[in-house]
Amino acid sequence: LIDTETIFPQERMTIDEEQQGLEDQITIVFSHVVAENTPKGLAAQKFAELVSKKTDGRVRVEVYPNGILYSDHEELEALKRGEIQMIAPSYTNMTELVPEWKVLDLPFLFRDYDHAKAVFTRETGKELLHFLDNENMKALAFWSNGFKQMTSSVHPLLEPADFKNLTFRVMSGDVLKKQFQLLGAKPVTASFTDVYSSLERHQFDGQENTISNIYSKGLYKFQPYLTLSNHGYLGYSVIINNKFWNRIPADIQLQIIDAMLETTIWNMDESKTMNESQLEEMKRQTGISIYDFPIEAKSRWMEKFQPLYKEVEGQVTNSIITKILNTGK
Numbered sequence: 111l112i113d114t115e116t117i118f119p120q121e122r123m124t125i126d127e128e129q130q131g132l133e134d135q136i137t138i139v140f141s142h143v144v145a146e147n148t149p150k151g152l153a154a155q156k157f158a159e160l161v162s163k164k165t166d167g168r169v170r171v172e173v174y175p176n177g178i179l180y181s182d183h184e185e186l187e188a189l190k191r192g193e194i195q196m197i198a199p200s201y202t203n204m205t206e207l208v209p210e211w212k213v214l215d216l217p218f219l220f221r222d223y224d225h226a227k228a229v230f231t232r233e234t235g236k237e238l239l240h241f242l243d244n245e246n247m248k249a250l251a252f253w254s255n256g257f258k259q260m261t262s263s264v265h266p267l268l269e270p271a272d273f274k275n276l277t278f279r280v281m282s283g284d285v286l287k288k289q290f291q292l293l294g295a296k297p298v299t300a301s302f303t304d305v306y307s308s309l310e311r312h313q314f315d316g317q318e319n320t321i322s323n324i325y326s327k328g329l330y331k332f333q334p335y336l337t338l339s340n341h342g343y344l345g346y347s348v349i350i351n352n353k354f355w356n357r358i359p360a361d362i363q364l365q366i367i368d369a370m371l372e373t374t375i376w377n378m379d380e381s382k383t384m385n386e387s388q389l390e391e392m393k394r395q396t397g398i399s400i401y402d403f404p405i406e407a408k409s410r411w412m413e414k415f416q417p418l419y420k421e422v423e424g425q426v427t428n429s430i431i432t433k434i435l436n437t438g439k
């Protein structure tokens with residue numbers, strides 16, 4: 111386990127410091143679990159550069175990738191305790207705390223990358239972000255990784271029947287569990303930091319993830335069948351410790367928000383490009399078999415997912431699903 115006192119001695123503030131605000135040099139420790147060469151990894155680095163530039167070096171963002179500080183199942187508590195200041199978990203991993211974000215996990219909700227970008231960066235996204243706000247945490251933006259694809263070690267996954275009795279790794283989120291149950295499969299929650307070794311030990315028959323994560327973490331080595339299903343969307347909520355945020359002077363907060371806006375727009379376009387180019391690299395460099403999603407099967411998948419839409423519609427109070435579907439039309 112990491113000894114955070116040794117790594118972040120500066121985080122031990124006295125009561126006086128907490129009341130007065132932060133000292134001249136402000137350090138934001140940003141922890142995440144994916145590789146550096148991914149949409150989230152690159153966005154975190156870009157954000158760090160922009161913050162440094164816009165604040166004239168007054169604020170430094172230190173990025174720790176690959177779960178080297180905390181796994182995805184630990185980072186939220188570490189943020190709340192103030193051991194780190196920023197994280198960008200998948201919104202899926204936050205749905206226990208923010209049930210409204212479950213809508214974002216509905217299968218086949220997003221039409222394409224432009225749709226996701228419009229939802230995340232316009233009014234609906236802002237409305238969704240506010241559902242998190244509490245005394246410990248503040249959501250600054252949604253970032254994108256991209257569309258998720260289905261992979262398996264057993265056979266190609268093209269029709270709902272192909273899922274029957276297979277075990278799938280899922281992130282912690284009710285909608286994803288239910289999605290696989292409705293397909294007749296058995297979902298098991300596992301931390302992203304454990305996925306590689308679990309697949310290596312054949313603990314799961316399949317999983318869903320973006321090309322970027324499948325490629326950068328080498329998951330294709332144990333999952334020789336990949337379907338370009340684009341059935342779900344992996345996005346992130348970028349979250350800062352709220353007590354820390356409130357101690358930052360207002361002018362600097364504005365500069366940080368400015369850096370976040372610029373990073374977010376960049377990330378939305380970059381995530382699409384990265385997933386596309388890494389798909390080509392994966393085709394060239396690995397032996398994975400890649401299947402196009404059979405368009406004629408979509409209605410059969412959607413039929414399976416109807417109860418999930420009904421369930422989530424009943425759980426969110428306003429017409430957020432309709433708003434999402436109408437965004438960018």
Ligand code: LMR
Pocket residue numbers: 143144150182199200255281301302319323344
């Ligand atoms: C996963 O658990 O598969 C993803 O949420 C990992 C990530 O942060 O992209």
